[in-house]
Amino acid sequence: MKLVIGNQKTYLDLEAVEKFIDDTKNCKSAVMCPSSIYLDFYKNSSFELGAQNVSIMPNGTTTGEVSASQLQSMGVKYCLVGHSERRQMFKETGEDTNKKLQMLLTTDITPVLCVGETREERNAGKTNEIVAAEISEALTNLSQEEIEKIVIAYEPIWAISDGKNPAVIPTNPEIDEISVYIKDLVMKGYNAKVRVLYGGSVNMKNIDELNKVDTCDGYLVGGACIKPEDFGYVIDSVYKL
Ligand code: PGA
Secondary structure (H helix, E strand, O other): OOEEEEEOOOOOOHHHHHHHHHHOOOOOOOEEEOOHHHHHHHOOOOOEEEEOOOOOOOOOOOOOOOOHHHHHHOOOOEEEEOOHHHHHHOOOOHHHHHHHHHHHOOOOOEEEEEEOOOHHHHHOOOHHHHHHHHHHHHOOOOOHHHHOOOEEEEOOHHHOOOOOOOOOOOOHHHHHHHHHHHHHHHHHHHOOOOEEEEEOOOOOOOHHHHOOOOOOOEEEEOHHHHOHHHHHHHHHHHHOO
16 A cells, blocks of 8 residues: 655644644544654554654764654654755755664664755756665665665655645656656665655645556655645545555
């Protein structure tokens, strides 16, 4: 079945988190990545636990960080790595994504590596080149067995909702093409089979159409995952497949 992962970013404060969990108690299962300070609240929700980020360091003298081991101890099953907001706003590098994957691979948390190009890069015909470079940096020195534990989320930066402009997303043939490209790349380069998700403005209006792309193994959902009706529809649409 396709995997659905919600990324709540820092959209919600405590009261809204409690209301959201209550409003989604009858939701079918998906993964939810809340802010790490709210992970405990989600333990009794209908969702599997995910995290939005992880430290490059093990437990110790790293003020303000959350380590892979700490996430594991909270019951986290998935963790995003290299989200474009981390790369762009917090200057996370390819080397950082590699270190984060290595930390997560010491636990049983499934890493979700995010890759994707900017609008300018796409217009310059560089989508595949950017995606290949981000994947190769992230997978440096990882074994075939380790790579097969990783899920890759293709998230074109230009399609990620900014909360203002109406969503423009790739067409189904474009999502199909990049999903196949990523799978082939990882198979040829590392002899490893990976799942590829699509992310960027997925919502109740486009999910039925997106579901027609067989080569795409699921979705990373941002803005729509804080709206119970919207996220519930996305999950139901995937379950119906
Ligand atoms: P969006 O975000 O669904 O709001 O576009 C996706 C993401 O940033 O993971």
